[in-house]
Amino acid sequence: MASGWARDGAVQDQIDATVEDAVAQARSSMSVGDSLEFCEECDKPIPEARRQAVPGVRLCIQCQSELEKEYKASAGINRRGSKDSQLR
Template sequence: MATGWAGDGAVQEQIDATVKDGIARARAKLPSGPGLRHCEECDVPIPEARRRAVPGVRLCVACQSARDQEGAAFAGYNRRGSKDSQLR
């Protein structure tokens, strides 16, 4: 396939970079350290089952759901090497 000046595998490299960035972003959001018994935002007790299931948990289910919805607005589109960014 003719790709112009782009090297062989450039599209796959961009896809791999996007996936790698997404994994790094997800890992950075993982809780770490000792979990809390009460939510750090609303002070509601965190159930024992949640504390065992999510090591380092800091938020109750309601607050975590609200935070997840706020983060969903970020598209995470990787523009490195895309034709749109090169034309601007």
């Protein structure tokens, strides 16, 4: 199949790299260690059930939701510089 200047398999390589980046980002954002009793952003108490369900939790549900909204707003664009993707 002709795909411009991209070599065979380049699209799959780009997809694989994007998935690897997402997995690395998710792993780096996972908390480790003891859960906090109070949110490190707003100082509200973190419920015991949340601390047990999410080991190493650092934020209350509201602050975590805000953080995830900000992340989703900036995520989703693949900025890898393949000439093939730039031509589309």
